[in-house]
Amino acid sequence: MHGTHLAVLLALAWAVVAMAFLHRRAKAYGERRLYSRPAGDPAAGVRYAFTGGLAPWAKESVRMHLLSYGAGMAFHAGVGTALALVLMALAGLDPPAFLLLPARLLTLAGAVGGFSLFMKRLFKPDLRGLSCPDDYLSNFLSSLFILLALDWTFRPGVAGLWLAEAAVLLVYAPLGKIRHCLFFFTTRYQLGAFFGRRGTFPPGGNLHA
């Protein structure tokens, strides 16, 4: 096993353990017992939060910023694809021929999306005002990871550099805002449960509606 392979595996193990620790720490804050009578179904609210509630037509913020939304979606699809490619590389497998083109398209779109969001953060005054170094670092590491994954599909010789970068990314993930890959799900769940219980989600879901 190459040193870079081992580094990625160790970094992956670190990321998983650290994320689990973060989750446990958040859970340790305790749950809130609720005494008011529900008007709707929290489970239905959660289902809506992860489906229709994410759709562009359900969110004005998305409708007004379709380009950023598209870049974000491409970015995340790119991260997912690059992670899948890393796992294949660690297993010593080459991407099957029929997946090569989709993988290249997804990583290309992801890299373009990621770096365009990086530039947007850098040059848009409001967004710059919202940002701390972690925002730039997290974006840069992820975007570079996708770009190197794309490069690897053309030039397997860059595997060493790509895997080293992947190890750095995985080590950093729980430390900075990439942790939202965990907390997105817990927060979205809570949002759905909250508005579901109150009968706001799904729209028209109030038992008394």
Next chain:
Amino acid sequence: MPELDELESRLEALQEEDFQRGLQVFRSKLRAPEASYLNSCIHCGLCADSCHYHRTDPCLENIPARKLELVTSVFRRRFTVMGRLAPGLVGARTFDREMTRAWVDAVFGRCSLCGRCSVNCTIGIPLPRIFRAARAALGAMGLVPSDLQATVDNSLQYGNNMAVTKEDWVETVQWLEEELQMETGDSQARMPLDKQGAGILFTVNPREPKFFPLSLQASAKVFWAAGEDWTLASDCGWDLTNYGLFNCNDEQAGRITQNLVDAMARLGCRTLVIGECGHGYGSARWEGPEWLQASYPFQVKSILELMDDYLRQGRIKVDPARNALPVTLHDPCNLVRHGGICEAQRRVLHQVVTTFTEMTPNREHNFCCGGGGGQLAMARYKQRRIQSGGMKAEQIRRSGAKIVVAPCHNCIDQLMELNKEYKLNVQIKTVAEMVAEAIVPNA
């Protein structure tokens, strides 16, 4: 303005133990959901356009993520490992005087806790839950704006937020009862006070007896037409408001809620009916049991649901031709987005007016009128309040309506100011006023 100086002098007088106390209270308000929210924001900034403050004054300070960041940066510094090890990298900051000043400005002065950013957030962070914890922390440091706190103090001392005396309240009800009898031509029409065992205890916003008695009379007329078995309380427990929702002192909020619970027990009523008031409904229906840490032994309903029931059951007959002017509907945030009462008022209006036009956007996507979150009670932020109401004013103008129906007396106050400021030339009414107008007696 003396209030400006007073709040600033309180900020200047803060000692280290005050900051520690604030942080302790902040921490005490956090549970697993909030811990998750505080780790979630990715600073994408897409929430900016969801906020009526930012839409009407697009500056960095008005972006919801910026307001949240002020709070999360303190959380990170104090409660996370990375915040302690590498504060510069992850944007962790100390809770000092400057940061406290920024918190006051953000969570009291630039947020009406409307929650529109929550449903538009990329992640789905319910920001008002975090801002309530921050307001509670500031409250523990003595930094609630004094006029907002005075409203709470009135409720605690007098049992209602406008310090209406029992004598004035009872006299007003008796006078309105005579008016109701004259209006209906029924000498038996009643506005009962302290009727033991009545099915319904009806609660109102003190603005009604004080400034808008016809609104209370309209509700009474609906009850009369439906033959409802109802009562008002003469003592504590007639006021539905609870500004504890806005100063975020849960102990005080609980004591105010207890007035309603005690009145229900005292009068032996089965259903607590909340008059047209967004935050009053949210407080009594949703937050009250949490503040008291106990489930109610009775049902809570909005009068909107009740009027919807009356129409469905045929208990009241209406003629929409009596409301011929075009009507639009404002969705109070605490009633609709946070309260889940979305459709009842629409079904009612469709039956009692001839032309009903929705504002756009509406329901859970509605814009706050700008008067929520206790903004109406905080004079120091009046200019921002009126400016932020520009979104609502524009919605009203685009609707082409001549009557704006708002099932919330706080919203009505704000809408009346917007009406003048933005020269909207509309009438502003409650749903009950529209129903009362449309009632066909003896049908």
